[in-house]
Amino acid sequence: MDGETFIWLTSGQLYRMPRGTKTRVRRRSFLAGAGGAGIAGLSGCVSFGGDEGSSGDGGSTESESDGATAGETGSEPIALGQPAALSGQWDFLQPGVSQATDAAVSHINEAGGVLGGELEVIRRDTAVNPQEARTVATQLVESDGVAGLVGLFSSEINPLWDFLQDLAMPVVTPWPGSTYLDTRGGDKLTPDDVSDDEWVWRTVVGDTVHTSGSAVYALEEGFETLGVLNGNTEGERSYAEGFLDVYEENGGTLVERVEVELAQSSYQSALSRLFDADFDAFLISLPQESAITALSDWSDGEYGRQPILSDTLASQAVYDQVGSAIEGAWAAQPGRSGPGYDTFEGIYAEAGDAEINAWTPPSWDAVTVMALAIERAGEASPTAIQRNLGPVSRGDGTPVQTFAAGKEALANGEEITYRGAATPTTFTQHGNVFGTVTISTAESGGFTQTSQVSAADVREYVPEGQY
């Protein structure tokens, strides 16, 4: 063990740090460990993520440089960092995302790993708290030596934008819907020139896409006037505003909008105010637990009218708790329309029994496209990955739906174009993806897919270059 540094992965396995990082990491690992132990002692959170880590035995060889750079020797592990919602108000979505991540990592390692070494994911809880996310991102990069990040929510990315740019570490995330990212991120279609790059990419369609789909669908259904009840946080506001932009531009009228705080014991006053206005349908943009309280209040108050739900609310829990009053409510979600969806679904089903949600396939895509970028780059430095995310996702290369196929094609000297599970994963200049929008309606005991708005239809409402 002379000269080597080991850290515990969230999977409970030991991970040997690249030799080039040993001095710095040893001190920081100690501090992180001591600090972590102190915090754990206070908060009792010692096992957060204990079951959430993924993959790999942590076999290792030397590395010449800082930052977990994969050597051309081709046998050392490459670690990706996953800031995750293991706790907090979005934690109910994490199991599906974790399982998809782990399935992708397993699939990649079964295909021989990335650059011949095992791929690992170090998962750490941020509770979707920006301050915590900053700490976790720093920890993953500085202490764990990850090659890239495959997580972060809108609520974390937006306030940390400058920090993430200074970090200069590719972030490919399945989470954020925020319109803030519509014109931020990506390689600006100049992959070789990183000077104009911004280091965030997302594999989930932005709110602009599915809120546009939702607004288009509402207008098609004849709901010409609207009330809005939205939370006062970034994600909830962003969703409502994305919806309203398209809705109002295309002839819809906003009659009343009430903004509320989250986690209130009652939303009756807000509902009372909202329903004093006359409108056809109302949009609810709240996290699930607050939404269940609000919709239960709505049901108790017998306010009626057509509910339109934000994307996260088409869940069985919402149906079960609100009851039959919710029948007919619908939500627009990122579709599962990627060419590689069936391939993903088969592998995912074997990895566990977590429910697939709208962020599950994008999580698979995030890990896979990151791994393909490393494979194409031939190294795992941040800049090399950033340069290759565009080329493996765009163009006329050989279409591949899995890492295994991509690796083989690259080994044959071919260019590749990754065809993802959630969407085709064709990154725009701003690192965004386009896809279909699925309409899920509450009926017969749960939410079922009842309609779909094609990517082409939605594209009409999203100006070129603005996404």
Place this chain on the structure above:
Amino acid sequence: MGLLQEILFGLVTGSYIAIAAIGFTLIYGIVNMINFAYGEYLTLGAFVGLLASTALPVPLPVAVVVAMVGGGVGSLVLARGFFTPINQTGPVPLLLTSIGLGIALRNVIRLVAGRNARYFETETTTVRFDSVPDLSVGPVDLLGGFFVTTEQLTVVGAAVAVFVAVHLLLTRTNVGIAMRAMGDDEQLARVRGIDTQQVRDSVWILAGVLAGLAGVLMAIQTNVSATTGYSQILQILSAAILGGAGSPYGAIVGAYVIGLVIALSTALLPSGLTGLSTAAAFVILIAVLLVRPSGIAGTEVREA
């Protein structure tokens, strides 16, 4: 809807807060500590109630009683384990310990109970009074049709029962009189033969019982999760301070002031500011304290 409906909403919100605020303020007045872990006491009560109603299973009213008993026992155990040993160190160490205990409890609950929110199975009936005439004064309708739900009536009824019970306890029972005496002057109370540790234990049990009740009522309206009580602690704390920290009657008044301000500000603030209704309640809190630093009641439990 008219002002009457908004006032009803405010009374319901105030009732949730009041039940918890009484327990919180009794601890402050008699044990002389601000217990920031009190939100977690509500959470524990909610989980005990849920466990009773789903695992045993027992009818909801029985589950509420189980939660109250569990809350009382839990509160005493936590007090004996974490607060009694440092009773003599003063309010600041007790405060810091309570903050640490709250964080630890919240995370332990999260680890043990998992991430997902859980829900009580309840049936709610809505009673409407749509024929009440409008009574408009300017742009505001003072009356107008309104509705109440059985759930809201239960909460308000439970709150009234708690107010009566606490009043009788403090004024008609030996332990209540001892609490007031101890709150007034602990040393003198001890000289007079009052077992102050026993009184402390009684306060912890009473506060835990009230936390158990408030926790279940809140959980029925919202959900049971690791943050069920934590998300309400600021309002509970504010109600206690607004009313006059240490005074249960003041806490009741403070709770209803906060409940009403939250409801009315949501109804009356400009559209862009409705998300600040809780902040409006805190503005009222600051304004009242500037004018009357001892709170609305201006008295503590000893003078009840």
